[in-house]
Amino acid sequence: MEVSCAFPTTLHSPDDIALAERLGYDRAWVYDTPQQSPDVWMTLALAAERTERIGLGPGVLIPSLRHPMVNAAATATLAALAPGRTAVAFGTGFTGRRAMGYRAIPWSFMASYLRAYRGLLRGEVVEWEGARMQMLHPDGHAPARPVDVPVLVGALGPKGDAVARELGDGLFVTLQMPDFAPEHRWVPYLAWGTVLDEGEAADSEHARLAAGPGWALAYHGAYEFGGADAVRDLPAGDAWMDAVEKAPPEERHLAVHDRHCVALNDADQAAWDAGGHQMLRDATLSGTTDELRRRLDELGEQGVTEIVFQPCGPDTERELERFLETARR
Known part of the structure; x- marks a missing residue:
């Protein structure tokens, strides 16, 4: 490979x-x-x-x-x-x-x-x-x-x-x-x-900064391909959607894709803090x-x-x- x-x-x-x-x-x-x-x-x-x-x-x-x-x-x-x-x-x-x-x-x-x-x-x-x-x-x-x-x-x-x-x-x-x-x-x-590292937690600061942007794609993709219900089925999906829905519907895509693949946006950070980081290993190549x-x-x-x-x-x-x-x- x-x-x-x-x-x-x-x-x-x-x-x-x-x-x-x-x-x-x-x-x-x-x-x-x-x-x-x-x-x-x-x-x-x-x-x-x-x-x-x-x-x-x-x-x-x-x-x-x-x-x-x-x-x-x-x-x-x-x-x-x-x-x-x-x-x-x-x-x-x-x-x-x-x-x-x-x-x-x-x-x-x-x-x-x-x-x-x-x-x-x-x-x-x-x-x-x-x-x-x-x-x-x-x-x-x-x-x-x-x-x-x-x-x-x-x-x-x-x-x-x-x-x-x-x-x-x-x-x-x-x-x-x-x-x-x-x-x-x-x-x-x-x-x-x-x-x-061996024993490093999935919610470490290193994990958040280095793998968080990739982890957030699970929410971005679920929203774009499955809508709000698909996001709410994810861990901490309610927290993510609550943050996104603060934006007016005609500009919601801006809130979703802000800092895409670069850093956590406001919705991503809300989901991370609410426990969404638990799916880090499943959503990314992290381990x-x-x-x-x-x-x-x-x-x-x-x-x-x-x-x-x-x-x-x-x-x-x-x-x-x-x-x-x-x-x-």
């Missing part, structure tokens, strides 16, 4: 990626979340200049945020800056859309978008929004077409699986493992958590070294070929070091 890392795109992500390369990580993914992050492509370009070996890619791009020509040109640029190291993943938009009040894009749109995007990279004339277009970059403006980079698709259900099989080179997974994952040859699994080794073995049996770890908290280097040491034991 490859061991990679991910970062919620920040101004210091290029330096974090350079650190991950020095430590020995195989690949670094960064998020396409413009409502809380700097531009993902600018960040990857800076990372390409500061690294030599580590794989680079956006994980995941949200098609509705950019015209397929824009993402094709950006992909070609990164492939030129980091030849042989570039991969691209696409998703329908969890935080990248829902944090702005939109629902996820339909899979029919994803399929049409990927056909146009991949056709552009091959140098073909494609049709998009009723117009015919082609990458016309002269020499020195982009690599010669075709630009060959692997494309992964973030999917959890049968419609996404069908798109991934037809138009992708693998499956990018988070939140839960779909049954069809072993049928794909490349399956990165994005996870959060932390290595706990002692031996516990995490067993979890990683289980993920491998479920079809994961690449574990993607996002560090959180004030000590990124320590979190990256300890997780890599555990994963490679």
